[in-house]
Amino acid sequence: MPASGVETGWFPISLRLEGARVLLVGGGEVAVNKGRLLLDHGAHIEIVAETLNTVVQEWVDAGLVRHVGGRVDSTILQTVMPGCRLVYAATDDRSVNRTVAALADTLNIPVCAVDDPEPSTFITPAQVRRGAVRVAISTAGGAPVLARRLREQIESWMPHGTGQLAAYMQSRRARVSAQYPEVQDRKRIWEDFLDGAGAEAALAGDEVRADAVLDVLLSAQRAAGEVWLVGAGPGDPDLLTLKALHFMQNADVVLYDNLLPKVLLERVRRDAELIFVGKQRNRHAMPQSEINNEMVRHAKAGQRVLRLKGGDPFIFGRGGEEIESLVDAGVSFRVVPGITAASGCASYAGIPLTHRDCAQACLFVTGHARADGVLDLPWDDMADRRQTVVIYMGISTLPALMAGLIKNGLPSDWPAAIVERGTQPGQRVLTGTLGTMAAQAAEAQVSSPALVIVGEVVRHRVVSP
Ligand SMILES: C[S@@+](CC[C@H](N)C(=O)[O-])C[C@H]1O[C@@H](n2cnc3c(N)ncnc32)[C@H](O)[C@@H]1O
Numbered sequence: 001m002p003a004s005g006v007e008t009g010w011f012p013i014s015l016r017l018e019g020a021r022v023l024l025v026g027g028g029e030v031a032v033n034k035g036r037l038l039l040d041h042g043a044h045i046e047i048v049a050e051t052l053n054t055v056v057q058e059w060v061d062a063g064l065v066r067h068v069g070g071r072v073d074s075t076i077l078q079t080v081m082p083g084c085r086l087v088y089a090a091t092d093d094r095s096v097n098r099t100v101a102a103l104a105d106t107l108n109i110p111v112c113a114v115d116d117p118e119p120s121t122f123i124t125p126a127q128v129r130r131g132a133v134r135v136a137i138s139t140a141g142g143a144p145v146l147a148r149r150l151r152e153q154i155e156s157w158m159p160h161g162t163g164q165l166a167a168y169m170q171s172r173r174a175r176v177s178a179q180y181p182e183v184q185d186r187k188r189i190w191e192d193f194l195d196g197a198g199a200e201a202a203l204a205g206d207e208v209r210a211d212a213v214l215d216v217l218l219s220a221q222r223a224a225g226e227v228w229l230v231g232a233g234p235g236d237p238d239l240l241t242l243k244a245l246h247f248m249q250n251a252d253v254v255l256y257d258n259l260l261p262k263v264l265l266e267r268v269r270r271d272a273e274l275i276f277v278g279k280q281r282n283r284h285a286m287p288q289s290e291i292n293n294e295m296v297r298h299a300k301a302g303q304r305v306l307r308l309k310g311g312d313p314f315i316f317g318r319g320g321e322e323i324e325s326l327v328d329a330g331v332s333f334r335v336v337p338g339i340t341a342a343s344g345c346a347s348y349a350g351i352p353l354t355h356r357d358c359a360q361a362c363l364f365v366t367g368h369a370r371a372d373g374v375l376d377l378p379w380d381d382m383a384d385r386r387q388t389v390v391i392y393m394g395i396s397t398l399p400a401l402m403a404g405l406i407k408n409g410l411p412s413d414w415p416a417a418i419v420e421r422g423t424q425p426g427q428r429v430l431t432g433t434l435g436t437m438a439a440q441a442a443e444a445q446v447s448s449p450a451l452v453i454v455g456e457v458v459r460h461r462v463v464s465p
Helices: 027-040 054-061 074-080 094-106 145-158 163-171 172-177 183-195 196-204 208-219 242-250 288-300 317-327 340-348 396-409 437-443 454-462
Strands: 019-024 046-049 065-069 086-089 111-113 126-130 133-137 226-231 251-256 275-276 305-307 333-334 361-366 387-392 415-420 427-433 450-454
Touching: 019 027, 019 074, 019 094, 019 145, 019 361, 027 054, 027 086, 046 054, 046 074, 046 172, 054 065, 065 074, 074 094, 086 094, 094 111, 094 183, 126 145, 126 163, 126 450, 133 145, 163 172, 163 196, 172 183, 196 208, 208 275, 226 242, 226 288, 226 317, 242 305, 242 333, 288 305, 288 317, 317 333, 317 415, 340 387, 340 415, 340 450, 396 437, 396 450, 415 437, 415 454, 427 437
Parallel strands: 019 046, 019 086, 046 065, 086 111, 226 305, 226 333, 251 275, 251 305, 361 387
Antiparallel strands: 126 133, 387 450, 415 427, 415 450
């Protein structure tokens, strides 16, 4: 049983098969499918099968594969298997395949019993191929239709010339490395190449034009660093914007805060340096001034710094302060909006933020108390009945918030809702009134992140049947 947190899926690797011996057990249609793949990759196939269909027979006659035995029994397998890099059990008899798999496993040779993951030690993923570029899709053998669907999507998205592009980049690697020995510099050059006209030229097979672009990149001065202030949305990774994803895939350093679930960080480039600068109430992992300094320091060292924030960076995200400090330090920056918690939580909870019948405006307020504990809020505005009030960071001050709204003129049976971990797995929605909400939240032990929505729109909550 794997330790908790250990990934139980199949571990993907790419295997060199050129010139390697591979045992294929079976001579029918299933074996033909695997045999074609193996021949494409330059394997030397040895076949054990009693009967060979016409395709396999043609391969044997043409000397492409060697037919080494008929009846599948342990004697023949034991003589052929040792020294094989892989074994495919590809007969249409599951029990025969399992016998082959068991034997290969005792010899420690990776084995695939076709369409039977249980006794297999490897499986062959669905592939998208463009020259040397391979994208493998595996669902651990559990959902082949999904794998096929994903393959179709990637097929349609991946340009036809991707193989040419990869071949071009490989052929110019030595030149770029000779001129730029630092990995970071090379990475930057190739990323700029891929983002610009160079990649387009190489994709189209125009190496002369691609070289011209590469020459310019190689001769340019080392580029200055930059900070990207990016909103990552409320948690569901499918709510990331395309631009956020692009920056996540290209950053050298990522400064992230505690609102970001792990699944979002998994979309960040694997070799980027991740720095946690999260702020929790009364517990600052890193003071704001230090976060600002960190961003400036990395950018001035020529790195592309991603300041990744939950929701939208300009909505209760201190994005304004951060860009002021960047301007002061002369560091260039870009800001990418994200879906703010109010939009994400309201949509996923089925509560419209405005409604023609009852809410002509929507007010975002913070429920965060001042250092002296006072809630310094525009109470008069908040008590207007023709609007929705969305309160961020309002859980620890919830009783005071609810009481304040009642004191300033809203009835105690005025509708209110809380959305906890909105858009994320385990999202919870509580609905009630200003008079009941604090007790409901305490009883349900609501914890951060959670958003409070106040107004008649809560009565219009609709959940899809
Ligand atoms: C410091 S503010 C940051 C807001 C963020 N910049 C945005 O635009 O959503 C943090 C507060 O946002 C709200 N919040 C953020 N993500 C949330 C989520 N997934 N579910 C519920 N509330 C969330 C909570 O009220 C939390 O205390």
